[in-house]
Amino acid sequence: MPNHQFFYPPSPSLWFDLGDLKKMLIKPFPKLENIHAMAIPMPEPAELITANVYAVGKGPITLIDTGPKIPGSLEFIQERFGLAGFDMNDVERIIITHGHVDHFGLAVGIREAAGHPVECFIHAEDSWRVSKEGFQEELWSKRMERFMAMVDMPQKEIRKMRKRFSYFRALADPLGEVSAMEDGDEFTGDGYHLKVIHTPGHSPGASCLYECRQKILFSGDHIIKHITPNPLVETERNRLRNPNYQSLKAYLNSLDKLTGLDVRFVFPGHGEYIEDLPGIISTYRLHHRERMDLIWNALRKKLLPLYHLIDDVFPFVPENDVFLAVSEIFVHLEILINEGRAELANPGPPALYRAL
Numbered sequence: 001m002p003n004h005q006f007f008y009p010p011s012p013s014l015w016f017d018l019g020d021l022k023k024m025l026i027k028p029f030p031k032l033e034n035i036h037a038m039a040i041p042m043p044e045p046a047e048l049i050t051a052n053v054y055a056v057g058k059g060p061i062t063l064i065d066t067g068p069k070i071p072g073s074l075e076f077i078q079e080r081f082g083l084a085g086f087d088m089n090d091v092e093r094i095i096i097t098h099g100h101v102d103h104f105g106l107a108v109g110i111r112e113a114a115g116h117p118v119e120c121f122i123h124a125e126d127s128w129r130v131s132k133e134g135f136q137e138e139l140w141s142k143r144m145e146r147f148m149a150m151v152d153m154p155q156k157e158i159r160k161m162r163k164r165f166s167y168f169r170a171l172a173d174p175l176g177e178v179s180a181m182e183d184g185d186e187f188t189g190d191g192y193h194l195k196v197i198h199t200p201g202h203s204p205g206a207s208c209l210y211e212c213r214q215k216i217l218f219s220g221d222h223i224i225k226h227i228t229p230n231p232l233v234e235t236e237r238n239r240l241r242n243p244n245y246q247s248l249k250a251y252l253n254s255l256d257k258l259t260g261l262d263v264r265f266v267f268p269g270h271g272e273y274i275e276d277l278p279g280i281i282s283t284y285r286l287h288h289r290e291r292m293d294l295i296w297n298a299l300r301k302k303l304l305p306l307y308h309l310i311d312d313v314f315p316f317v318p319e320n321d322v323f324l325a326v327s328e329i330f331v332h333l334e335i336l337i338n339e340g341r342a343e344l345a346n347p348g349p350p351a352l353y354r355a356l
């Protein structure tokens, strides 16, 4: 039996196997004033369990994320709105925690259902991902091709990935108009006060929203209870303010940024709410440290392109997670290089790295 223990996860994202996840019941979100949680069941990727949408406010509503465009998701939100005593035309603004399809996919549908202009906000570093111009390129680009060659991804895996990426593309309508937000921006309304905390790592523009009155942290994919929020390899660094951006380094710095924040509940982008933020942060740190050691050990044994290290690092990787596995190896390797524990032995492609 594969060992599903936390320190040796079978796949790059799962902390539990899917059997456990299916048995897991989502605890209902705590009832709060002016905050309504709507957890849309996610058919695929199933390990996300739900895509969480939050309605904040009494009358004019601010939505935090929208969930993906999947059959029934708009109706699901409409129904939840009705139960809370709202209507879609109460939506006055949408704040998107980061530019991934399962977080902004329904924004266009919600705007249309609202029947009036609804301003959408996303951090400036991710705004290109949700725009009509950037959307196509976001999921597959020339730079992604180069990354694939660098890691020696086999053609058959690339074909599977492209198919998977086109599935993801169908989960969203790109946005024609979007407003950029920055760290420290504030959104206020009747009964709430939200503050933007830029927490890059999972995505360069990933941001949490802190509701100061009730001390709720809307964490997007920065903090999730049941899976590790992958600091995904960023192939489009040329679009960023810092062209030397490194996902995992940024992610760990973003965890620091939340240290000491007075949080009653974390409301994540997927799955259950969280009560112990400091506890989960220290678990994440340990997890990444363990994973770095695992990758360092794999490198020490073999001088092979990164794709060929998967068997050593993630022996039970599900077919759909091969890209995540390579991405995880790469982002941890960047830290090993920063720390002087690994070096580039041959730039390739495919590139070869050596443990030191």
Ligand SMILES: [Zn+2]
Pocket: 098, 100, 202, 221
């Ligand atoms: Zn995401």
